[in-house]
Amino acid sequence: MASLDDLKKRITSVKSTQKITKAMKMVAASKLRRAQESAERGRPYSDKMNNIIVNLSNSITDKDNSPKLLLGSGEDKVHLCVVMTSDRGLCGGFNTNIIKKAKTFFQKIIDEGKTLKIITVGSKGYEQLKRAYKDNIIERISFKESKNANYFDANKVGKIIIDKFEKKEFDVCTIFYNQFKNVITQIPLDQQIIPLKASETKNSSSEDNYEFEPEEDEILSNLLPKNISTQIFKAMLENSASEQGSRMTAMDNATRNAGEMVDKLTIQYNRSRQAAITKELIEIISGAESL
Amino acid sequence: MSEQFKLEIVNPEKSFLLKDDVTEVVIPAYEGEMGILKDHISLISFLKPGLIKIFSKGAEDKFFVEDGIVEFKDNNLTILTSSIYNIKDMKKDTIDTILRETEKNSQDKEISDQQKYLADQKTEVLKSIN
Numbered sequence: 001m002a003s004l005d006d007l008k009k010r011i012t013s014v015k016s017t018q019k020i021t022k023a024m025k026m027v028a029a030s031k032l033r034r035a036q037e038s039a040e041r042g043r044p045y046s047d048k049m050n051n052i053i054v055n056l057s058n059s060i061t062d063k064d065n066s067p068k069l070l071l072g073s074g075e076d077k078v079h080l081c082v083v084m085t086s087d088r089g090l091c092g093g094f095n096t097n098i099i100k101k102a103k104t105f106f107q108k109i110i111d112e113g114k115t116l117k118i119i120t121v122g123s124k125g126y127e128q129l130k131r132a133y134k135d136n137i138i139e140r141i142s143f144k145e146s147k148n149a150n151y152f153d154a155n156k157v158g159k160i161i162i163d164k165f166e167k168k169e170f171d172v173c174t175i176f177y178n179q180f181k182n183v184i185t186q187i188p189l190d191q192q193i194i195p196l197k198a199s200e201t202k203n204s205s206s207e208d209n210y211e212f213e214p215e216e217d218e219i220l221s222n223l224l225p226k227n228i229s230t231q232i233f234k235a236m237l238e239n240s241a242s243e244q245g246s247r248m249t250a251m252d253n254a255t256r257n258a259g260e261m262v263d264k265l266t267i268q269y270n271r272s273r274q275a276a277i278t279k280e281l282i283e284i285i286s287g288a289e290s291l
Numbered sequence: 292m293s294e295q296f297k298l299e300i301v302n303p304e305k306s307f308l309l310k311d312d313v314t315e316v317v318i319p320a321y322e323g324e325m326g327i328l329k330d331h332i333s334l335i336s337f338l339k340p341g342l343i344k345i346f347s348k349g350a351e352d353k354f355f356v357e358d359g360i361v362e363f364k365d366n367n368l369t370i371l372t373s374s375i376y377n378i379k380d381m382k383k384d385t386i387d388t389i390l391r392e393t394e395k396n397s398q399d400k401e402i403s404d405q406q407k408y409l410a411d412q413k414t415e416v417l418k419s420i421n
Contacts, residue, residue, distance in 0.1 A: 041305035052362050151303040213336040233303050
């Protein structure tokens with residue numbers, strides 16, 4: 001049995017851990033509010049962008065000549081997967097869930113005999129994937145310096161993807177991120193961005209005849225790269241909200257567990273203290289009796 | 292009948308501006324400036340660097356944009372842009388910095404004609420508000 005001193009030390013150490021997790025929970029909670037707000041404020045932009053693109057692609061008559069970003073390269077051999085994770089740990093199952101989702105997808109692609117290429121955004125994803133898929137990772141991006149998700153960073157990622165697409169380095173591009181549903185639930189998602197899958201093909205109300213200036217395909221070819229950055233930006237916003245939410249729940253659990261542990265250790269400490277006192281008393285009494 | 296329609300300007304971070312009493316909006320469309328009044332035909336276009344002028348009852352607002360997409364439909368004008376500044380809030384230094392950068396970019400031999408055209412356009416607009 002541990003000595004009294006050891007128990008005391010353990011109690012202090014658990015208590016100080018509890019302080020840290022409690023502080024992290026508070027910080028995550030306040031960051032979460034901000035991240036959630038910006039995720040919600042960012043939604044109109046990506047929704048509107050999506051709407052315009054759906055409208056545009058519906059009104060295009062000459063489907064064969066529309067931009068490659070919309071149709072894809074016509075093949076399905078090389079898959080590019082953009083795995084978006086956080087740069088910091090201690091956020092529960094946040095990163096693991098994305099990686100798990102991504103790994104299932106990777107396995108499917110490899111089983112089908114297709115080539116797999118990976119871009120990791122955020123250092124945690126790279127660390128988890130490098131062991132199994134080191135040769136597949138072609139690029140790793142991390143935004144440790146920037147405090148909040150911003151459009152500028154998203155644009156950088158978007159440019160890299162488009163650049164690689166134009167060099168014909170891949171055929172299909174999918175991004176992986178966590179969608180923020182609420183503080184407790186985050187859903188890992190895969191979303192295909194090249195070729196574009198029109199998320200809702202609304203029964204095309206083709207009575208709205210748009211006037212285009214310049215031509216449809218020129219607008220489209222200008223719009224699609226922007227859409228990719230926008231989608232990535234959306235994913236980044238959702239991700240950062242999810243990360244904070246997940247961290248908050250994880251830290252809340254940790255604080256509670258630490259509290260339970262302190263209680264248990266305190267009981268143990270008191271018991272052994274009492275046992276020591278009793279033992280001493282017995283010693284004294286039996287010593288007196290034997291006289 | 293009122294002559295007003297709705298305008299929404301959205302940038303990636305948030306809904307930048309929402310007005311429902313606009314009478315006229317002038318936008319720097321790709322093929323030249325374009326004024327939009329109520330009951331304009333449905334329209335999709337994109338923007339080059341320039342000034343958006345918004346006229347509402349007795350007020351006039353000016354914004355500088357670098358790029359964007361415009362959709363007009365059922366008397367709703369939506370402008371999506373990633374970089375927009377209110378002229379009133381733009382300090383001279385900020386303008387100067389952007390101006391210098393743009394001028395440097397347009398000197399670059401590597402860029403395509405289209406990019407050069409856009410950069411020159413930007414320089415011109417910035418000079419005019421300066």
